[in-house]
Amino acid sequence: MSIKLSQIKGFLNSFLLHKGTFDLLQIDLIKRLVKHRAFQFAVILPNLFFFWLIILTGFFGSPVGNMNLSITFVWMLWWFALIALLVPLFSRLWCTICPIPSFGEWMQRKGFIRKKEDYKPLGFNKSWPVRFRNIWLQNLGFLILATFSVLLVTRPIVTGIILAILIILASVLAIFYAKRVFCRYICPVGGFLGLFSMFSSIELRVKKKELCVHHFSKECIKGCETSYGCPWFEYPGSMERNNFCGLCFECVKACPFNNIALNLRSFGKDILAKVGRSLDEAWKAFIMLTLAILYILVMQGPWGWIRDLANVFYSPSYGFALNGIEGFLLYAGLFWGTSLGLTPVTFLGFSYLSKAFSKASLPLRRLFIDFSYELIPLALGAWIAFSIPIIMVNWSYIVNTLSDPFGWGWNLFGTKEIPWTPITPEFIPYLQVLIVTIGLFYSIKLGFKLSSQHFLEKNLALRAFIPQLAFLIGTSILLAWLFVG
Amino acid sequence: MKKISHYILFSILFSLILIIGIGNVYASQSRVIDIRASQFKFEPGRIIVNQGDTVTFKVKTSDVTHGFYIDGYNVDKEVRRGDEVTVTIVADKVGKFKIRCSITCGALHPFMIGEFIVEQGGVNYVFLSSAVGIILVGVSTLLFIWRRDYEYQA
Numbered sequence A: 001m002s003i004k005l006s007q008i009k010g011f012l013n014s015f016l017l018h019k020g021t022f023d024l025l026q027i028d029l030i031k032r033l034v035k036h037r038a039f040q041f042a043v044i045l046p047n048l049f050f051f052w053l054i055i056l057t058g059f060f061g062s063p064v065g066n067m068n069l070s071i072t073f074v075w076m077l078w079w080f081a082l083i084a085l086l087v088p089l090f091s092r093l094w095c096t097i098c099p100i101p102s103f104g105e106w107m108q109r110k111g112f113i114r115k116k117e118d119y120k121p122l123g124f125n126k127s128w129p130v131r132f133r134n135i136w137l138q139n140l141g142f143l144i145l146a147t148f149s150v151l152l153v154t155r156p157i158v159t160g161i162i163l164a165i166l167i168i169l170a171s172v173l174a175i176f177y178a179k180r181v182f183c184r185y186i187c188p189v190g191g192f193l194g195l196f197s198m199f200s201s202i203e204l205r206v207k208k209k210e211l212c213v214h215h216f217s218k219e220c221i222k223g224c225e226t227s228y229g230c231p232w233f234e235y236p237g238s239m240e241r242n243n244f245c246g247l248c249f250e251c252v253k254a255c256p257f258n259n260i261a262l263n264l265r266s267f268g269k270d271i272l273a274k275v276g277r278s279l280d281e282a283w284k285a286f287i288m289l290t291l292a293i294l295y296i297l298v299m300q301g302p303w304g305w306i307r308d309l310a311n312v313f314y315s316p317s318y319g320f321a322l323n324g325i326e327g328f329l330l331y332a333g334l335f336w337g338t339s340l341g342l343t344p345v346t347f348l349g350f351s352y353l354s355k356a357f358s359k360a361s362l363p364l365r366r367l368f369i370d371f372s373y374e375l376i377p378l379a380l381g382a383w384i385a386f387s388i389p390i391i392m393v394n395w396s397y398i399v400n401t402l403s404d405p406f407g408w409g410w411n412l413f414g415t416k417e418i419p420w421t422p423i424t425p426e427f428i429p430y431l432q433v434l435i436v437t438i439g440l441f442y443s444i445k446l447g448f449k450l451s452s453q454h455f456l457e458k459n460l461a462l463r464a465f466i467p468q469l470a471f472l473i474g475t476s477i478l479l480a481w482l483f484v485g
Numbered sequence B: 001m002k003k004i005s006h007y008i009l010f011s012i013l014f015s016l017i018l019i020i021g022i023g024n025v026y027a028s029q030s031r032v033i034d035i036r037a038s039q040f041k042f043e044p045g046r047i048i049v050n051q052g053d054t055v056t057f058k059v060k061t062s063d064v065t066h067g068f069y070i071d072g073y074n075v076d077k078e079v080r081r082g083d084e085v086t087v088t089i090v091a092d093k094v095g096k097f098k099i100r101c102s103i104t105c106g107a108l109h110p111f112m113i114g115e116f117i118v119e120q121g122g123v124n125y126v127f128l129s130s131a132v133g134i135i136l137v138g139v140s141t142l143l144f145i146w147r148r149d150y151e152y153q154a
């Protein structure tokens, strides 16, 4: 192992002080690891074991959510690790280890690790319809799952079924379409991973763009003996955002010039990238912000009647009984109406004020779309704040189910009887307010810079941003009210 | 820059005066609060008292066995069908504390949550100061970044 002092300095500078970037692939161990053909297989495999376990416990285990591993592992452990750690710090690293598309990919590649010499992908290898090359389907999928989220996160069988559906769908799509169409255009998780990864403190980029321009064989796209080329339809040479990079490291394996870097960088950099801004992503931001607020309200609020509406299969004992469809429709209407209507329309109003205040000649649509990206840090903060009590209050359910995954009374590791003991629950609200305020800080910092991209004159940029400031502060206060009000 | 610091100082002073001033006007009282626990809620869901109040909760369940737990107040009781459980506490800590069900009672058990809010003299200062804090952080972040970028340009 050869880590030089200058590397340590660069790492600390970039990580702690946000000065410049630091290429993690400079560290020999990391580089050798991700270049190894067995790397992705090796990290997916243990994860796959848990996936099977989750599906099994989902179908055959106890119907009581917090006594069943499928619920505690997916909606407590995985969810918290994903949104509070993996996404903010490591971009889409989850997608590196995700088992959902693995069957499809192994099938297309006709193998797990080695690339065959006369490799031709299996399957029809069609290209995805142009009309659907955006994240609208992901927005839709996420909203549908979110509408049933109270069922999803409390009924093990629903989690089992959804996971099974996702795996089957990903595999079937891999038969017909080339590469990771499922991940890029369908996966409901992928949609918000892409959006929030714009905020991450890590990025995969090329070191020298000119080198890519003049290198015609482009192994990072087409592949070579040691690599399949990017399965995500990305071209590293022009990548400026994390959104669709699943960190599979095929390009690192492919590039003959070692021109790929995995940089530590400052938070939220991609939000300022001028490429790729679009209405589907703007709506993703609205959906994520709105749903964070609604989830806090429904799942952590004191209003039992909203939970009654959401709990469509009301079950006095733990079974199912279709009940209260009208109430559920009302609830679904609330979800769809606010995230697709109320929030975007309100935001449009504030964008209109931005235009009016600055007397900008820009089209309103442009301001509306571009400013929507400033919501990403705040929305992420709201989701993290939402997720904190899940771990701090209910961690014991995770360790209980580790010993008794099906809720059948086993005690494999002796952790079954660890009592429910929330960790300093009285401080959670303050922590939540703090995290939302950090999100607000980044939203304002980046939002003002977004504004500066349109107005060369700083004072005009300031005027244009004032309505945005009001919107951001207002939303943060609403969240604070949910936590401490 | 001077103006900004004046403005921050003023708001802090103002909030302090509010907190000290009004907080003492109200005398504490004793309250009895009937709570009904059921899958998956506590009714009433939001209980608001003042700091110093002596609060007696009388908890009943209308279906299965539930738990009655209050964050930060060291209350954790089992409430069985047919029983009425009485808990008395002095509301000495201010803020919002979740009331939680501590005994697995069905599918939505982890979401069975109520709120116990301790105000000072009828005002929720924790929320008020959070809101003031958020506004201060927001405005000063913007001014800071605007100024820095401005200096950079000049």
Ligand code: SF4
Binding pocket: A094, A095, A096, A098, A099, A100, A101, A170, A182, A183, A184, A187, A188, A189, A190, A246
């Ligand atoms: S996009 Fe979805 S299915 Fe694909 S790797 Fe990421 S999380 Fe897994």
Ligand SMILES: [Cu+2]
Binding pocket: B038, B039, B040, B065, B066, B067, B101, B102, B103, B104, B105, B109, B112
């Ligand atoms: Cu209960």
